[in-house]
Amino acid sequence: MLPLFEGLFNGISIGSVLLIAALGLAVVFGLMGVINLAHGELMMLGAYTTYVVQNIFKPLGSPWFDVYILFALPMAFLVAGIVGLLLERGVIRFLYGRPLETLLATWGVSLILQQFVRSVNTLLAISLIVFSVLFFGGLWVLRRRVDWERIKNWAIAAILLLSLAISTVLGNLLSKNPVLARPWFSARNVDVTAPAWLRGGFPIGSFQIPYTRLFIIVLTVLCVLATYWFLNRSHWGLRIRSVTQNRQMSSCLGIPTATVDALTFALGSGLAGIAGCAISLLGSVGPNTGQNYIIDTFMVVVVGGVGNLLGTILAALAIGTINYLIGSGTFALLLSSVTALQPLTDLFNFFATTSMAKVLVFAFIIAFLQVKPAGIFAPKGRTAEI
Numbered sequence: 001m002l003p004l005f006e007g008l009f010n011g012i013s014i015g016s017v018l019l020i021a022a023l024g025l026a027v028v029f030g031l032m033g034v035i036n037l038a039h040g041e042l043m044m045l046g047a048y049t050t051y052v053v054q055n056i057f058k059p060l061g062s063p064w065f066d067v068y069i070l071f072a073l074p075m076a077f078l079v080a081g082i083v084g085l086l087l088e089r090g091v092i093r094f095l096y097g098r099p100l101e102t103l104l105a106t107w108g109v110s111l112i113l114q115q116f117v118r119s120v121n122t123l124l125a126i127s128l129i130v131f132s133v134l135f136f137g138g139l140w141v142l143r144r145r146v147d148w149e150r151i152k153n154w155a156i157a158a159i160l161l162l163s164l165a166i167s168t169v170l171g172n173l174l175s176k177n178p179v180l181a182r183p184w185f186s187a188r189n190v191d192v193t194a195p196a197w198l199r200g201g202f203p204i205g206s207f208q209i210p211y212t213r214l215f216i217i218v219l220t221v222l223c224v225l226a227t228y229w230f231l232n233r234s235h236w237g238l239r240i241r242s243v244t245q246n247r248q249m250s251s252c253l254g255i256p257t258a259t260v261d262a263l264t265f266a267l268g269s270g271l272a273g274i275a276g277c278a279i280s281l282l283g284s285v286g287p288n289t290g291q292n293y294i295i296d297t298f299m300v301v302v303v304g305g306v307g308n309l310l311g312t313i314l315a316a317l318a319i320g321t322i323n324y325l326i327g328s329g330t331f332a333l334l335l336s337s338v339t340a341l342q343p344l345t346d347l348f349n350f351f352a353t354t355s356m357a358k359v360l361v362f363a364f365i366i367a368f369l370q371v372k373p374a375g376i377f378a379p380k381g382r383t384a385e386i
Helices: 002-032 039-060 065-091 099-119 122-145 148-174 211-233 235-245 247-252 257-279 294-304 307-326 330-335 337-352 354-373
Strands: 202-203 208-209
Touching: 002 039, 002 208, 002 211, 002 235, 002 257, 002 294, 002 307, 002 330, 039 065, 039 099, 039 257, 039 294, 065 099, 065 257, 122 148, 202 211, 208 211, 211 235, 211 257, 211 307, 235 247, 235 257, 247 257, 294 307, 294 354, 307 330, 307 354, 330 337
Parallel strands: none
Antiparallel strands: 202 208
C-alpha cells in the first residue's frame, strides 16, 4: 500500500500545481472566453518576481529570508495582474468576439515577454519609463487643456513619435555605460531557494512528504477559496457573473462592462503570478518556464468544463494523479500481481515514463471529450449569450 499512497500523494501534489496554474486561465478563458496564450508568460513573470524578492531579502539574513515567500506571493500577484491589465487595455479589449485574432495576438505577446526577460536591463528599463511618462503624461495633459476630440488622431501620432525619439536618444547616450547595459536575467535559468521551513519533508515509513508540496497544496486551497468567495460573495464578483451571463442587460443596468473586463483579466493574470511563485519552488526559473505548463492548463480547463470552478478542480486532480501513477510505473506495479491482467500490465510498463505518460493521458482526454465534448460540466461563460 505504501507505493499506492506515495503515488496518490505525488499525483495530488502535481494536480495541485496544475490547478493553481489553471485557476487564472479558468477565470480568463472560462468567464471571458479569451484564449490567452500568454498565460504561461504571466506565470513566468510571477516566478521571476519571486526570484527578485528573494534576492532583496537574502542579504538581510535570518529571520527575514525565512519569510520572503510571504512578500513574494502578493508581489507576484501585483506584477502579473498589472501586466495582465495592460494587456487587456492595450490589446484584448479590441479583439473580443474574435478568437483567432486574440489567439495570434496573445501568442505574439508571449514571444515578446520571453524576449523581454532575456534582454531586459537597466538601460531598457530607463528608456521604457521615460517613454511611458512622456507618452501617457502628454496624453493626460492634452485631454484637459485642448479640444481633444478634434485633434486626437494627429496628437497621438505626434506624442508617440516625440516620446520614441526622446527615449531612443536617451538610451543611446546611456548605452556607453556597461553596467546599465548588463542583462538582469539573460537566457540562463535562475534558482529560487526555498525558506528553511519549506526544506525537507515529513517522513512516513520510507516515504517522505516534501514540505514544499504541502505548502503548494495549502496555497492552492486558499486560492480556490478566495476565488470562489470573490466571484460569489463580493460586489465585483456579482458584476463579473452578471456580465458573463448577459453583457447587454448588464450594461443597461449601469454595470461598467469595460471595467469588469479589465478587472476579470487582471484577476486571472494575478492568479497566474501566484502560480509562478509556487512553481519557482519546484525548480529553476527561465524564459520558457511558462511553456512547460500552458498545454496542461488548457487541458485542465477544457476537461473540467469551461467556466466551471469545480470542474477545473476535479480535472486538475484527476489529470495530475493519473499522469503520475502511469509515469511512475505505479499502475504497472499494482497490476503485476494479477496474472490475467498481464497484457494491461505490459501496456502500462510501456508508458511508464514521464513523456510517454503524457501521451497516454492525452489519448484518454481525447476519448473523454468524444463522450462529453463540453467537459465534466457544461460551460458557463460568455457563450451563454449566443
